[in-house]
Amino acid sequence: MFDKSTWIRLPRNVVVGHGVLDETVDAVAELHLTGRPLVVTSPTPREVAGDRVVEGFGKEGADPALTTVQEASFGEVERVIETAQAEEVGFLIGVGGGKVIDITKMAADELGKGFVSVPTAASHDGIVSGRGSVPEEDTRHSVAAEPPLAVVADTEILAEAPWRLTTAGCADIISNYTAVKDWQLAHRLKNVEYSEYAGALSQMTAEMLVENADSVKKGLEESAWVVVKALVSSGVAMSIAGSSRPASGAEHLFSHQLDRLVPGAALHGHQVGVGSIITEYLHSGETEWRKIRDALARIGAPTTADELGIDDETVIEALTTAHRIRDRYTILGDGVSEPAAREAARATGVI
Numbered sequence: 578m579f580d581k582s583t584w585i586r587l588p589r590n591v592v593v594g595h596g597v598l599d600e601t602v603d604a605v606a607e608l609h610l611t612g613r614p615l616v617v618t619s620p621t622p623r624e625v626a627g628d629r630v631v632e633g634f635g636k637e638g639a640d641p642a643l644t645t646v647q648e649a650s651f652g653e654v655e656r657v658i659e660t661a662q663a664e665e666v667g668f669l670i671g672v673g674g675g676k677v678i679d680i681t682k683m684a685a686d687e688l689g690k691g692f693v694s695v696p697t698a699a700s701h702d703g704i705v706s707g708r709g710s711v712p713e714e715d716t717r718h719s720v721a722a723e724p725p726l727a728v729v730a731d732t733e734i735l736a737e738a739p740w741r742l743t744t745a746g747c748a749d750i751i752s753n754y755t756a757v758k759d760w761q762l763a764h765r766l767k768n769v770e771y772s773e774y775a776g777a778l779s780q781m782t783a784e785m786l787v788e789n790a791d792s793v794k795k796g797l798e799e800s801a802w803v804v805v806k807a808l809v810s811s812g813v814a815m816s817i818a819g820s821s822r823p824a825s826g827a828e829h830l831f832s833h834q835l836d837r838l839v840p841g842a843a844l845h846g847h848q849v850g851v852g853s854i855i856t857e858y859l860h861s862g863e864t865e866w867r868k869i870r871d872a873l874a875r876i877g878a879p880t881t882a883d884e885l886g887i888d889d890e891t892v893i894e895a896l897t898t899a900h901r902i903r904d905r906y907t908i909l910g911d912g913v914s915e916p917a918a919r920e921a922a923r924a925t926g927v928i
């Protein structure tokens with residue numbers, strides 16, 4: 578008997594374009610959600626978008642509630658849950674960067690209420706995915722959470738966000754190259770289930786971004802468009818896979834380990850990009866890693882430890898310990914020796 582089943586949970590409305598923030602009310606109306614919205618935001622995103630979203634719902638008589646978060650922590654998730662309960666809201670809207678989106682997503686998951694994502698930065702694919710990540714003592718990687726019912730990505734706002742957030746989003750997509758290689762390796766060596774559809778979509782997304790790298794330039798609103806489309810596509814690949822495998826391999830383990838060793842030193846996307854240069858070297862030796870490095874350099878993302886603002890020894894420590902982070906087989910196997918890590922980081926010019 579054929580007894581496999583799968584759930585692919587995707588956003589229903591993805592609205593991307595110039596000025597679409599003002600269409601948030603319409604995008605939500607289409608979802609037939611009931612009750613008041615709780616808008617969750619943080620100080621700067623509130624100024625650039627949060628207050629406008631509240632105003633939009635206010636005009637429609639939806640009586641929106643608003644709360645501002647400061648940091649990505651379980652304490653903040655708890656606080657948002659309590660606010661949602663006290664205000665008796667029907668659904669949650671996250672307006673901000675990855676931290677705000679993840680706090681809102683995880684609170685909505687816990688509450689069993691609908692979640693809408695309004696990113697103000699195109700900084701990584703968590704802004705469109707059903708994965709949430711809030712740092713815990715020993716955990717930095719994502720876990721399954723409530724996927725957004727709708728994503729409203731206003732390219733005018735995203736284009737005005739600090740440029741480094743956009744290059745981080747690009748680097749998160751470029752890292753899909755090595756993530757897919759790691760997934761295929763785990764499939765071959767450990768019989769890990771592999772989805773051809775999710776793998777192909779993730780890889781194609783990275784290829785299309787690299788092909789369109791010339792449209793990714795500071796000051797060009799088109800950049801935000803190109804990056805958001807890629808982030809959506811990467812999020813869909815993760816939904817098809819039912820895990821972050823298509824977009825997260827050894828380069829992500831490396832980044833998660835950096836987050837533990839030097840919290841807040843660099844952006845997620847920038848760290849995974851540099852990790853991808855090294856893990857591509859570990860996968861295929863002399864040539865292929867240059868393509869990753871050149872793609873990152875073309876969009877202005879960091880390609881060295883120095884550019885990340887992280888010292889060489891921390892990079893080596895992260896590389897040699899990253900395999901312990903989670904049960905996810907990658908090119909790091911059961912650990913890269915210190916001399917091998919040093920050789921890979923030196924050969925690729927990362928240190």
Ligand SMILES: NC(=O)C1=CN([C@@H]2O[C@H](COP(=O)(O)OP(=O)(O)OC[C@H]3O[C@@H](n4cnc5c(N)ncnc54)[C@H](O)[C@@H]3O)[C@@H](O)[C@H]2O)C=CC1
Pocket residue numbers: 619620621622625649673674675676677679697698700701702703704706708709710711712717719734735737738739742745844845846
């Ligand atoms: N759910 C997932 O799969 C993933 C989640 N993450 C999580 O996401 C978080 C990092 O997200 P990021 O977006 O990189 O950082 P972030 O959310 O901390 O944002 C970086 C900074 O940019 C500011 N900002 C956002 N939009 C802005 C705008 N339009 N103008 C001016 N400033 C703006 C924010 O206020 C913040 O100070 C981490 O907590 C990480 O664990 C990271 C990757 C994947």
Ligand SMILES: O=C(CO)COP(=O)(O)O
Pocket residue numbers: 701702703708710717718719720749821824825829830
């Ligand atoms: O960042 C992600 C994909 O780009 C999520 O991956 P993790 O599951 O490793 O956190």
Ligand SMILES: [Zn+2]
Pocket residue numbers: 701702749824825829845849
């Ligand atoms: Zn990522």
